[in-house]
Amino acid sequence: MPFAEVNTQKIFYEIEGDGETIVLIHDLLEDHLHWKSIQKELSKEFRVLTLDLRGAGQSSIPKEEFTVEDMAKDVLALTDHLKIEKFHLIGDSLGGCVAQMIAYKHPESVLKMILSNSYLKISNSTTWFLETLDDLFKSSLSYSEIYKLALPWFFSSWFLEFEEAIKDLLKEIKNRKYPTKSKGFHLIFEALKKFDSTRWVSKIKAETLLIIGEEDLFCLFKESRALLTKLKEHKVELFSGGHKSKLESPTRYLEITKSFLKKDEEL
Numbered sequence: 001m002p003f004a005e006v007n008t009q010k011i012f013y014e015i016e017g018d019g020e021t022i023v024l025i026h027d028l029l030e031d032h033l034h035w036k037s038i039q040k041e042l043s044k045e046f047r048v049l050t051l052d053l054r055g056a057g058q059s060s061i062p063k064e065e066f067t068v069e070d071m072a073k074d075v076l077a078l079t080d081h082l083k084i085e086k087f088h089l090i091g092d093s094l095g096g097c098v099a100q101m102i103a104y105k106h107p108e109s110v111l112k113m114i115l116s117n118s119y120l121k122i123s124n125s126t127t128w129f130l131e132t133l134d135d136l137f138k139s140s141l142s143y144s145e146i147y148k149l150a151l152p153w154f155f156s157s158w159f160l161e162f163e164e165a166i167k168d169l170l171k172e173i174k175n176r177k178y179p180t181k182s183k184g185f186h187l188i189f190e191a192l193k194k195f196d197s198t199r200w201v202s203k204i205k206a207e208t209l210l211i212i213g214e215e216d217l218f219c220l221f222k223e224s225r226a227l228l229t230k231l232k233e234h235k236v237e238l239f240s241g242g243h244k245s246k247l248e249s250p251t252r253y254l255e256i257t258k259s260f261l262k263k264d265e266e267l
Contacts, residue, residue, distance in 0.1 A: 003058075006077035007070070012058035013051040013078060017043030020111065021087040022261070023075060024050045025095030028130070028188055029147060029180050031057025034092065037250040038257070045258065049087070051078060053098070055184035065187060068094075068195040072101035076109070085109065088261050089206075092116040093219065093243065094188065097195050100204065104197070107205045112261055116211040116253075117243050119223045120230065121196040126218055129153055130189050137186065143179035144170065156215040156242035169247070198230070207233045209260045211245050211253070218243040235260065 004011050014032060022042060026034035032050035042048050052059040053071050075098060079087060088111045091099030096118025103110045122130070129150075136146050148170055151160065160166060173179075208231050212224040228234055237256050241248035 004078050004081045006081060007074055009054045009062065009074055010060040011051055011054065011074055011078055013049060013082075015047065015049045015082065016040075017045070017047045019046045020261075021047045021049055021079075021084050023079065023087050023089050024048065025075065025089070025091040025098045026050075026053065026056070027093040027095055028192065029133075029150070029185070031176075031178060031180075033057075033176065035246075037246055038254045041254055042257070046088075046261070049079070049082070049084070051075065052178075053095075053188070055188045056180060057178045061181065061184045062187060065190050067191050068097050069101050069105070071098045071191065072105065075102060076106060079109070086111055088112050088114075090114040090116065090257065091118060092246070093118055094192055097192065097197070100197050100201055103204045103206045103208075104200055110206040112208070113204075113206045114209045114211065114257060114260065115227070117213055117216055117219050117224075117245055118210075118227065119219045120198045120201060120227050122192055123220060123223055125220075127193060129218070130192075134186055134189055137180075137182035143176070143181075144174040147173050153217050154243045156213070156240070156248060158215075159241055159248045201227070201230045202232060204231060205233070208235070209256070210234055210236045211239060211256070212236060213239050213241050213243055213245050213248075215241055216243045 002013055024035045031052045035050050039048055054074055055061050086109055089099040096115040099113055103113050210228050228236055239245045239249055246253040
């Protein structure tokens with residue numbers, strides 16, 4: 001299995017396909033498998049790099065607290081390790097925060113960026129929700145049980161009507177070999193609580209696409225709107241779902257992603 005030693009951390013990654021590179025950065029409670037619904041199709045036209053952020057999946061869990069900027073530095077160190085000079089970024093929720101930091105600190109490396117269900121900072125209500133999950137991790141509940149309790153925050157009411165889809169998702173979550181661990185979740189949550197891009201996100205130069213879920217409880221529409229009003233070069237796509245846009249509408253998500261990233265090639 002491929003690992004890279006970067007910034008004193010052991011970072012797991014996978015790379016697949018040829019063409020321009022897309023770096024996919026996952027959400028909280030997830031790892032590189034977060035992207036499996038679109039990774040295979042994207043790799044037919046791009047080189048796709050997925051990874052487990054520090055504290056998640058198969059990557060190492062630091063002993064000390066860290067920041068979102070530290071996670072961004074890990075991603076950049078990994079691309080340097082792989083000799084990837086320029087790349088597209090797709091960040092989902094927490095991953096969108098990491099992507100913002102990369103695009104702000106290293107504009108020369110980022111071709112285009114997609115921020116999916118992301119924000120300037122997490123709201124008070126989301127902070128309370130994640131505090132509750134943090135407490136549950138410290139109890140006897142398993143990762144899959146906690147994920148199940150979080151479903152109403154992640155998915156829209158209409159998607160939750162599809163019982164078979166939810167059963168399949170929970171089965172996949174339960175069978176993960178490397179589930180989110182209590183310590184890793186806590187450290188990533190602490191990093192996320194300190195993240196706030198309000199003062200500097202307007203300085204991002206990369207052309208950016210924002211994907212927004214109209215029923216997103218984790219990242220309310222007003223929070224997404226606050227982000228898009230700050231960005232200079234941006235486009236917006238509204239989805240009629242919740243926080244997990246690419247899981248609720250994978251076909252549309254994939255089509256919009258490819259169209260945005262390949263737009264200049266068609267001119």
